[in-house]
Amino acid sequence: MTPAVTIEPLITAPQIAARVGELAKTIADRLPSDLMIIALLRGSFVFTSDLIRALHLAGAQPQVDFMTLSSYGKGTSSSGEVVINRDVGEPVEGRDVLIVDDILESGRTLTFARNLLRERKAKSIRIAVLLEKPGKRQFDVTADFVGFSIEDKFVVGYGLDYANYFRELPYIGVVQE
């Protein structure tokens, strides 16, 4: 059953679209065109699908793969460990990789992903996130490309979930319990 919460809009769909376009231009300018995007599921699927089309408009031709990692259970607090639920299908050795995730919070998920791709000998590893919560970092990882820095509030929409609900919202909103 859908959780009984209200959602306060924080970032509108047009604001997201404009920012994704800017990010894509920056990424296309700075990174090699033979780029391999590794999107971390499930939260980043909406962002990634908009980002790759914006990258096309910016002249890039990335390859795209997916990895499903989880560190959160059903609620809004982290379970502490990261598990690979589904791995990439392509070799990453020697590739210029851009990891795409929905949000950088403690940094646990992205640290895990970055270390894994390092072990697998990616040539370079960059990180793009739609959102970051700067005050929450527990691991030494920074994103190279950030859509929006937000306050420490639990957000949903545009792929981000609360107990796997609200991913379909076209905007980002704050969950009020």
Ligand code: IMP
């Ligand atoms: P980290 O590993 O603590 O950096 O958390 C990253 C992951 O936690 C993200 O990929 C999200 O799946 C989830 N997460 C963190 N903050 C939020 C939030 O505010 N809303 C929804 N998911 C979140």
Ligand code: MG
């Ligand atoms: Mg996630």
